[in-house]
Amino acid sequence: MKRILFIAALSTSFAAVAHGQTAEQGFVKGPVLEGFAPAAAVDSDLEIPDDMSFKIAFDISEAADEGKVSRRFESVARFINMHAAAGIARERIEPAIVVHGPAAADLLRSADDEEAAPTAALVEALLEEGVPIYLCGQTAAAKGIGKDDLIPGVQLALSAMTAHAVLAEDGYSLNPF
Structure with a gap:
């Protein structure tokens, strides 16, 4: 069954390319995070229960490519935008982000230099939307990062493992992507 679905998706992709469509056609930014994450x-054939809550923990360890917005943080924004656009009430969309390793660099304050930290604006927008972002305290200690070095609103956890355990206890599932 998976192979059939893959082949069907691949055929559809080739057909779209053959008709001159680009990957960006049909993708729209917003509606929640207006400037980010087109979806x-x-x-969909998969029915979403009316009372379902999307409590999803995202684990981010990869730093953004130099000069670019982090694709991993953008995935969280896309998760919010695509579900809101599909009619899911914003209060039912509850992502949380756990950051560790090299991705800690994406949570550092910049000197108002957007080019120095292009992910900062997205991190700030996610925080404004109420998305909790936890930095692994062990990563912070290893990299000499203090709370004052972080974008305001980013929280320290004892460790990434601890943050995931607490989020799981609170009903969050771990996003596998």
Whole structure:
């Protein structure tokens, strides 16, 4: 079954390219995080229960490519935007982010230099939307990062493992992507 779905998806992709479509056609930014994370509308066959809450923990360890917005943080924004655009009430969309390793660099304050830290604006937008972002305290200690070095609103956890354990206890599932 998986192979059939993969082949069907691949065929659809080739057909779209053959008709001159680009990957960006049909993808729209917003509606929650207006300047970030384009997503496409999909006529999904998977029914979403009306009372379902999307409590999802995202684990981010990869730093953004130099001069670019972190694809991993953008995935969180896309998660919010695509579900809101699909009619899921914003209060039912509850992502949380756990950061460790090299990705800690994406949580550092910049000297108002957007080029120095292009992910900062997205991190700030996620925080404004109420998305909790936890930095592994062990990573922070190893890298000499203090709370004053972080974008305001980013929280320290004892460790990434601890943050995931607490979030799991609170009903969050771990996003596998």
